[in-house]
Amino acid sequence: MAEHLSCEDAQTRILTETGTQKMETKSRNSPRRREGRSHAERLTVELPTGTLTALKIHVAQRETTIRALVTGLVQTALKEKGKRA
Numbered sequence: 001m002a003e004h005l006s007c008e009d010a011q012t013r014i015l016t017e018t019g020t021q022k023m024e025t026k027s028r029n030s031p032r033r034r035e036g037r038s039h040a041e042r043l044t045v046e047l048p049t050g051t052l053t054a055l056k057i058h059v060a061q062r063e064t065t066i067r068a069l070v071t072g073l074v075q076t077a078l079k080e081k082g083k084r085a
Helices: 009-017 049-061 064-085
Strands: none
Touching: 049 064
């Protein structure tokens, strides 16, 4: 007989079996907030093949997150643009 799991339990099982860490989610029905983080809007970016893998390796080697890396790069670029304007 098939095992019945909630969507979240199924997702957790898949992530656990693949060795992927589950990220906390925030929805209107279940607000969750990570410590030290401000509210953020969601941005989806399509990357060329292999780039996401390389990015994941890059952030893992530096013990940071994709969010922290991208945020820092954007802030630096905006500051540089402000200096040139």
